[in-house]
Amino acid sequence: KQEVTQIPAALSVPEGENLVLNCSFTDSAIYNLQWFRQDPGKGLTSLLLIQSSQREQTSGRLNASLDKSSGRSTLYIAASQPGDSATYLCAVRGFEASGSARQLTFGSGTQLTVLP
Amino acid sequence: NAGVTQTPKFQVLKTGQSMTLQCAQDMNHNSMYWYRQDPGMGLRLIYYSASEGTTDKGEVPNGYNVSRLNKREFSLRLESAAPSQTSVYFCASRQNTDTQYFGPGTRLTVL
Numbered sequence: 001k002q003e004v005t006q007i008p009a010a011l012s013v014p015e016g017e018n019l020v021l022n023c024s025f026t027d028s029a030i031y032n033l034q035w036f037r038q039d040p041g042k043g044l045t046s047l048l049l050i051q052s053s054q055r056e057q058t059s060g061r062l063n064a065s066l067d068k069s070s071g072r073s074t075l076y077i078a079a080s081q082p083g084d085s086a087t088y089l090c091a092v093r094g095f096e097a098s099g100s101a102r103q104l105t106f107g108s109g110t111q112l113t114v115l116p
Numbered sequence: 117n118a119g120v121t122q123t124p125k126f127q128v129l130k131t132g133q134s135m136t137l138q139c140a141q142d143m144n145h146n147s148m149y150w151y152r153q154d155p156g157m158g159l160r161l162i163y164y165s166a167s168e169g170t171t172d173k174g175e176v177p178n179g180y181n182v183s184r185l186n187k188r189e190f191s192l193r194l195e196s197a198a199p200s201q202t203s204v205y206f207c208a209s210r211q212n213t214d215t216q217y218f219g220p221g222t223r224l225t226v227l
Contacts, residue, residue, distance in 0.1 A: 103149070
């Protein structure tokens with residue numbers, strides 16, 4: 001059974017700092033990995049999707065990397081801003097025994113606070 | 117284009133009461149999902165529907181039923197609510213192995 005872990009559970013940084021959020025997963029046979037952002041009391045917003053054949057994806061100040069062999073992904077946020085404060089969740093889509101895509105398995109998230 | 121919508125936003129039930137959570141998407145996606153989110157546990161899949169007319173159990177289906185009414189709508193029913201079902205419920209949809217889109221959630225309290 002796939003397990004997804006995000007450490008730390010909470011992180012606080014001063015504005016302007018570059019930071020890295022970590023995600024690890026136990027089964028390296030994955031379709032893709034997705035990073036989401038969740039604001040308090042809101043739903044999840046997709047940030048980046050990395051297919052299993054890709055090593056990284058970039059969107060603005062965000063860069064996500066994927067290392068399947070080690071079962072790790074990182075989300076890099078450059079020049080952090082108070083508006084980046086939110087919970088960031090990692091989710092992995094694996095394979096069923098039939099070869100079809102399995103459903104997403106989520107980590108419990110990292111709560112990020114960027115201090116002005 | 118509203119994306120994924122959910123009703124209601126908030127609900128308080130007494131133990132034993134029933135209710136249905138509604139979800140609709142306007143992106144013509146085949147797959148739809150229901151998750152629950154509890155503090156410190158991430159999101160857990162309750163039920164999903166890979167296409168219109170099909171539904172399957174997820175990780176935590178006990179105490180719930182679902183209906184894929186048509187391609188747009190996927191409802192979640194609690195027949196006899198229990199305090200353990202107090203949670204935030206999210207509906208989601210996607211096409212193939214692409215990005216999954218989420219609704220704003222329903223915050224349910226069972227007393």
